[in-house]
Amino acid sequence: MRALRLDHPRPAAERPLTVARVDDPSPAAGELLIDVAACAVCRTDLQIAEGDLPARRLPIVPGHQAVGRVAALGAGVAGWTPGDRVGVGWLGGACGDCAFCRDGRENLCADAVFTGWDRDGGFAERMVARADFALRLPDGFADVDAAPLLCGGVIGYRALRVSGVRPGGRLGLFGFGASALIAIQVARHWGCEVFVWTRSAAERARAAELGAAWTGGYDDRAPAPLDAAVTFAPSGDVVVAALRAVDRGGTVAINAIHLDRVPEFPYELLWGERVIRSVANFTRSDAQAFLTLAAVAGIRTAVERHPLDGANEALRRISDGTVSGAAVLVV
Ligand SMILES: [Zn+2]
Numbered sequence: 644m645r646a647l648r649l650d651h652p653r654p655a656a657e658r659p660l661t662v663a664r665v666d667d668p669s670p671a672a673g674e675l676l677i678d679v680a681a682c683a684v685c686r687t688d689l690q691i692a693e694g695d696l697p698a699r700r701l702p703i704v705p706g707h708q709a710v711g712r713v714a715a716l717g718a719g720v721a722g723w724t725p726g727d728r729v730g731v732g733w734l735g736g737a738c739g740d741c742a743f744c745r746d747g748r749e750n751l752c753a754d755a756v757f758t759g760w761d762r763d764g765g766f767a768e769r770m771v772a773r774a775d776f777a778l779r780l781p782d783g784f785a786d787v788d789a790a791p792l793l794c795g796g797v798i799g800y801r802a803l804r805v806s807g808v809r810p811g812g813r814l815g816l817f818g819f820g821a822s823a824l825i826a827i828q829v830a831r832h833w834g835c836e837v838f839v840w841t842r843s844a845a846e847r848a849r850a851a852e853l854g855a856a857w858t859g860g861y862d863d864r865a866p867a868p869l870d871a872a873v874t875f876a877p878s879g880d881v882v883v884a885a886l887r888a889v890d891r892g893g894t895v896a897i898n899a900i901h902l903d904r905v906p907e908f909p910y911e912l913l914w915g916e917r918v919i920r921s922v923a924n925f926t927r928s929d930a931q932a933f934l935t936l937a938a939v940a941g942i943r944t945a946v947e948r949h950p951l952d953g954a955n956e957a958l959r960r961i962s963d964g965t966v967s968g969a970a971v972l973v974v
């Protein structure tokens with residue numbers, strides 16, 4: 644089979660992924676073998692490919708938003724049948740035994756493993772995944788449209804929950820990439836008033852189309868204090884801008900696995916029981932709740948299709964900020 648392999652992280656412009664011909668993986672006990680149909684490309688894939696997020700294993704096949712069909716079952720797998728549609732996300736496994744896992748917070752498990760970082764991911768024709776971490780996908784989404792729901796969508800949903808925004812509340816979104824495109828639809832479904840900050844005029848127009856009450860650039864002041872905010876840009880300056888915009892008691896949820904730095908800021912910005920909280924991937928329960936909601940709420944994803952061997956181009960477009968919506972490799 645063909646797989647896109649990362650041997651040595653380097654800048655996206657230097658085409659860090661190479662097309663490799665490798666043997667099909669075989670599913671170990673408890674694993675599914677999956678024929679990949681589509682895999683979305685995430686900023687985290689770019690950060691791994693470029694080395695901003697240090698590789699945990701090399702070579703590695705990136706990709707953690709895969710949609711496909713179950714091709715074969717490893718020993719002991721129950722509940723899945725060959726041919727079932729399946730999704731694979733970033734959280735590839737956890738110990739199942741620590742205090743966090745037992746509490747349903749497997750996203751905080753110290754032994755959690757991640758798809759496309761610890762385990763080979765979905766930039767390939769076939770992959771294996773732990774059956775107990777594989778996700779069931781609702782009908783109503785084509786494979787390419789379901790793929791971006793599996794990282795940006797699920798984590799955006801967890802970020803909304805972590806932000807504490809309530810139905811009808813006033814929410815700020817800082818940055819408007821693939822994850823925010825989905826988060827705004829969930830927030831609008833909940834009846835929230837949504838304010839969007841982004842550098843890009845095209846993204847501001849897109850946010851307005853999706854029901855944003857107000858849009859602006861990072862230097863623009865919020866027209867009214869926010870109940871909650873979610874930051875998507877991998878920039879600490881944006882976190883401080885969000886903190887400046889939230890009202891007393893409001894939370895800024897940081898939806899970024901990597902931040903350039905957290906700049907110094909005056910304590911008055913945090914005073915008044917404001918909270919800054921990171922969002923660390925997602926739990927299976929978030930994923931299934933979000934996927935069900937996405938079907939009910941009619942969440943739509945804007946996708947830019949690339950062939951499997953066009954993954955370097957997709958990474959470069961994410962790096963340049965020229966990708967429109969979510970880049971998806973169609974396998
Ligand atoms: Zn991701």
Ligand SMILES: [Zn+2]
Nearest residue numbers: 738741744752
């Ligand atoms: Zn654990």
